[in-house]
Every structure is written in C-alpha cells, then in structure tokens.
Amino acid sequence: MPEPVRHYLDHVSGGESIREIARRTGAHPSTVLRRVRRYEARRDDPLVDTALDRLAGDRVDPSANRAERRQDGMDQTPSRQTVSPSGDARFETEARRVLRRLSATGACLTVGAGMDMAVIVRETEDGTTERTGVVETCFAEDMALRDWIQRSGTGRVARYRITARGRAALGDLLAAQENRAGQRNDGALPASGPVSGRGARYSTTDTPIAMLARRRDKGGARYLTPAHVRAAERLREDVAVAEAADGTAIDWDAAMTQTEPVARQTGRGAQAARSRAEAALADLGPGLGDVVYRVACRLDGLETVERRMGWAARSGKVVLVVGLDRLCRHYDTHSADDMIG
Numbered sequence: 001m002p003e004p005v006r007h008y009l010d011h012v013s014g015g016e017s018i019r020e021i022a023r024r025t026g027a028h029p030s031t032v033l034r035r036v037r038r039y040e041a042r043r044d045d046p047l048v049d050t051a052l053d054r055l056a057g058d059r060v061d062p063s064a065n066r067a068e069r070r071q072d073g074m075d076q077t078p079s080r081q082t083v084s085p086s087g088d089a090r091f092e093t094e095a096r097r098v099l100r101r102l103s104a105t106g107a108c109l110t111v112g113a114g115m116d117m118a119v120i121v122r123e124t125e126d127g128t129t130e131r132t133g134v135v136e137t138c139f140a141e142d143m144a145l146r147d148w149i150q151r152s153g154t155g156r157v158a159r160y161r162i163t164a165r166g167r168a169a170l171g172d173l174l175a176a177q178e179n180r181a182g183q184r185n186d187g188a189l190p191a192s193g194p195v196s197g198r199g200a201r202y203s204t205t206d207t208p209i210a211m212l213a214r215r216r217d218k219g220g221a222r223y224l225t226p227a228h229v230r231a232a233e234r235l236r237e238d239v240a241v242a243e244a245a246d247g248t249a250i251d252w253d254a255a256m257t258q259t260e261p262v263a264r265q266t267g268r269g270a271q272a273a274r275s276r277a278e279a280a281l282a283d284l285g286p287g288l289g290d291v292v293y294r295v296a297c298r299l300d301g302l303e304t305v306e307r308r309m310g311w312a313a314r315s316g317k318v319v320l321v322v323g324l325d326r327l328c329r330h331y332d333t334h335s336a337d338d339m340i341g
Helices: 003-012 018-025 029-044 046-054 064-069 088-100 137-145 164-184 197-198 210-214 226-246 250-258 272-296 302-308 315-332
Strands: 107-111 115-125 129-136 149-152 158-162
Touching: 003 018, 003 029, 003 046, 003 272, 018 029, 029 046, 046 137, 046 149, 046 158, 088 107, 088 115, 088 129, 088 137, 088 158, 088 164, 107 137, 129 137, 129 226, 137 149, 158 164, 158 315, 197 250, 210 226, 210 272, 226 272, 226 315, 250 272, 272 315
Parallel strands: none
Antiparallel strands: 107 115, 107 158, 115 129, 149 158
8 A cells, every 4th residue: 555545544544643643654744744635635536535445444435525526426336345456466467457558549447437347448540439458446446546547537437547657657567577577587588588578679559569550551551450459469468467477488389389279268367368378379370370479479570570480571561460360350259258358
C-alpha cells in the first residue's frame, strides 16, 4: 500500500491525529495533512473511492455526503474482493498487461457501474472503437489509487487513461521483469531469445508489428489490419507470460513441428498461456510460425528475418501477412474465454 494511502486511512478510518501519524512515521505533519486532503478530494473518483473503502474494510457508507460525491450517477458498490491485489505477482502481471495496452494511441479503460470487470478499448482512425482486453475492477481500483490511470470525463460509464506516472510505472515493471529473467539465466540470453530481452529495443508501441501496421502500400491500404495486430499481440503476451514464469528457454520450434493436437488450457496462468501459444504455433507450422514468432514475439525486424531465412528482400512481409491471416483464423475458432484479457 502506498504510504500516502496508509496515512489517509490511519487518519480517517483509524482515528489517529495528523501529529500522531507524523511522529510514528517520521513524516512532517504538513506532509501528512497534505496527503490526507489530497486523497479525500480524490474520492470523487469512483475507483479511488471504492478502493479506499475496500482497504479500510468499510463495505457500506450510507452518509449523505457520499451521495453528493456521486452526482454523476456512478454509485457502484465496493468490489467483492476484500484483499488489495497490490504487491503480489499477479498484480504486477496484470499491471504490465493493462498499462501496456493503455499506452497505445486512443486507448482507455471503461468501467461501468457495479461491474466486476473493466474493459480496455482503443479508438481507431475511422472513429470506431475496438475491445483490446479486460481486467478485474479491483485491479483497476488499485491502479487508480496509485495515480497510474486517471478518469477522463463523466457519466455512468467512466473512462480512464494512462497518466505520466503510469507510463513511468510501466517502464519500471518491464525493467524489473527483464532483470528477473536475466538473473534466472545467469545474465545470459536463452538460445530462443526471451521476449523481454529482445523487446528492450522498442517502446511499448513501436514494435515491428506496430510500425508495419502504420505503413501503407502504393494503393494507400495498410500492410496490416487491426485484427493482425491484435493476434500478434495476443501471441506475444502468451509467449512472454510463459517464458517469464518458466525462467529457461522454451523450445517453441518443437511446437511448430507438433503433429498431434495441442491441448489448450483456459485462464491467466503461465501454463495456460504456454498451451495457447503452443497451439497457435502448431497451427501455423514451421514456415509461417517461425516468421510470426520472430517478428511478433522476438521483435526481429523483417530484414533480419529475411537474411536468416535466405529470402529475397520484401518477401518476408508477404509471408508475415499470410501467417497473421492464419493466426487470426486460429484465434477466431476459439471463444473469448481463453484470452489473456
């Protein structure tokens, strides 16, 4: 729990005076007072308000000023989860995933009144919106409490966008993930190339797939469709989750040459992520799978892939598009329930 939040709860819910908190924690009384006032003012935000109620163990507050604070009509009940997810491995994993998606242009998190799940959507250039993920509301509450996301606008369906502090937190989380992967491998990169290590060359939105998706051919059409990008990102996340948990090199080539059907698992665990990635790569096969894996997951550029495969210039793009078409069809055959989010 962030120290400013703890100070606020100690004063408001615990009944400690400002000076008592300052003496106990070594902070200046004016600092404690400023933190208390700041979080009291932030209770206009439904996610922050519910998170503070959850942390304080306050399930119901019938006071009149609570109703006044929620004039926008978003009077949601506290989350059913009574333990904050902050600080555990699952929170870090979810935070990386959500913040990465919110860092994309036009992305926001939408939260409906009383809903257990929040939805990540992205506004496209043609004015439509596409769903790119979901997250449990309790995790969204915790990110709002940390100033990683901030409400934009009003209404029954609240929209949240990533803040500068959230972008900085994403960088820290990705760096910590890379450091742990490096320690597990004694500082050496595994032969198959970890996703996190390769990805250090790119920002969260400037992957080879993202850059290619922004380019157009001579006729003005984009090389990659939004469906291609979503499929590549979905595979990359599954591979990243599996490799981060395994701690050693995973032989993804073996999955591409698999002749028997791969059993898929649902859920957000590392084992389920690995089974989904293996099933997708097995469907692609050794030719298409190698190109899609290297560009989407290892973040190799097309020129690098073409040199490795001994292909002519610009032929890698054609194979990549065919592979992503097939990857989209693979994901379309499975329900949304087995998505990471």
